[in-house]
Amino acid sequence: MPTEYDVIVIGAGPAGSAAAAAASEKGLSVLLIEEHSQIGTPLACAEGLSRSTIKGWLEIEPEWIAQSLSGAIIRDPRGNEFTIEYPNVGWVLNRKVFDPALADLAAQRGAVVKKSTKAVGIEGNEIITFEASTNMKQRFKFKYVIGADGITSKVGRWMGIDTKLHLGDIEVCAQYRLGNVDKEPRYAHLILDSKIAPGGYAWIFPKSNSSANVGLGLSPSRTKNKPKHLLDRWVEREFRHARVEERIYGGVPARVPERFSGKNFCLVGDAARFTDPLSGAGIANAIKSGIIAGRNAASIVKGRKNSLQNEMKKEIIDEIKWHYRVRNIYKKLTDRDFEEGCKLGTKLFRNKTVSDINTHLLVRQLLLLSPQLLKLGFRLLF
Numbered sequence: 001m002p003t004e005y006d007v008i009v010i011g012a013g014p015a016g017s018a019a020a021a022a023a024s025e026k027g028l029s030v031l032l033i034e035e036h037s038q039i040g041t042p043l044a045c046a047e048g049l050s051r052s053t054i055k056g057w058l059e060i061e062p063e064w065i066a067q068s069l070s071g072a073i074i075r076d077p078r079g080n081e082f083t084i085e086y087p088n089v090g091w092v093l094n095r096k097v098f099d100p101a102l103a104d105l106a107a108q109r110g111a112v113v114k115k116s117t118k119a120v121g122i123e124g125n126e127i128i129t130f131e132a133s134t135n136m137k138q139r140f141k142f143k144y145v146i147g148a149d150g151i152t153s154k155v156g157r158w159m160g161i162d163t164k165l166h167l168g169d170i171e172v173c174a175q176y177r178l179g180n181v182d183k184e185p186r187y188a189h190l191i192l193d194s195k196i197a198p199g200g201y202a203w204i205f206p207k208s209n210s211s212a213n214v215g216l217g218l219s220p221s222r223t224k225n226k227p228k229h230l231l232d233r234w235v236e237r238e239f240r241h242a243r244v245e246e247r248i249y250g251g252v253p254a255r256v257p258e259r260f261s262g263k264n265f266c267l268v269g270d271a272a273r274f275t276d277p278l279s280g281a282g283i284a285n286a287i288k289s290g291i292i293a294g295r296n297a298a299s300i301v302k303g304r305k306n307s308l309q310n311e312m313k314k315e316i317i318d319e320i321k322w323h324y325r326v327r328n329i330y331k332k333l334t335d336r337d338f339e340e341g342c343k344l345g346t347k348l349f350r351n352k353t354v355s356d357i358n359t360h361l362l363v364r365q366l367l368l369l370s371p372q373l374l375k376l377g378f379r380l381l382f
């Protein structure tokens with residue numbers, strides 16, 4: 001196989017495969033490398049994806065979907081709930097089908113996909129790889145490299161980016177895929193309760209009529225408890241008859257770095273910290289950032305003017321920074337605040353069907369309706 005490429009993409013998750021597909025579509029020679037033998041495994045994701053965040057970027061195929069969603073049910077610490085009716089709001093994907101399909105799309109467009117191959121270093125314009133099947137190292141030359149190697153991104157460090165995350169800039173998560181779960185399968189269930197998920201929230205994302213991804217994310221700056229301990233305690237209490245089919249543990253970055261690109265490289269997806277700091281969602285931003293990076297790589301390689309920074313800012317970073325500010329308020333909320341918020345949510349969404357949720361407007365409405373929350377949100381508003 002060739003040892004020189006216009007673009008080398010490291011990591012075949014949604015961000016990396018989207019980048020490889022976009023760069024290949026622009027006529028570049030592309031190598032997509034993945035350290036695991038099977039794309040989509042191991043998985044660290046709740047698999048939720050909203051239609052509005054991906055609209056215009058990628059058409060979601062029916063075979064990628066485990067469960068379609070019609071809204072969300074929000075629960076406070078006392079067990080009070082309200083429902084947001086939002087027909088066709090999104091899906092719970094099957095990432096073990098979705099991820100390989102995106103890599104196949106990149107291959108169909110001309111990218112070379114190389115699995116069981118780990119990037120172990122970058123020297124000049126060469127990637128050094130280690131291939132597990134042959135137990136050998138190999139070098140590949142590149143004109144541009146895209147790091148899609150997740151939250152622990154080595155590409156970022158190799159290219160001189162400070163990728164360290166402080167306690168306040170990360171959510172730690174634990175999730176089980178449970179069978180024999182009796183929950184309304186058409187809705188995502190979100191639980192706001194500091195005893196279950198301090199500084200974060202818990203979720204139930206249905207994958208079928210009887211199975212679901214059940215997990216929680218917490219802020220390590222708010223508690224010393226391990227997410228596994230809190231998840232086990234919650235599952236034992238609420239899902240006594242369920243069976244654990246899969247366990248997932250991981251972290252979600254909650255703040256973008258000062259720099260995510262350079263003259264001949266950029267980071268995308270979790271490697272660039274492009275996850276939503278409020279919800280923890282990362283699939284849509286991974287795909288968007290991958291497509292933006294792949295398209296602009298073509299301009300960079302061909303010596304043309306590129307719009308990488310501006311596009312990333314407009315499509316991804318501005319919203320992340322807004323949600324980061326909201327998250328800083330959210331982390332200060334008490335269970336009493338959650339109960340108040342649930343009452344206000346009931347008023348806002350009772351007997352309504354929505355087709356869009358503007359987070360800026362929603363946050364302002366909640367803050368203005370509650371003097372208690374407004375005090376916390378004053379800086380955010382003004």
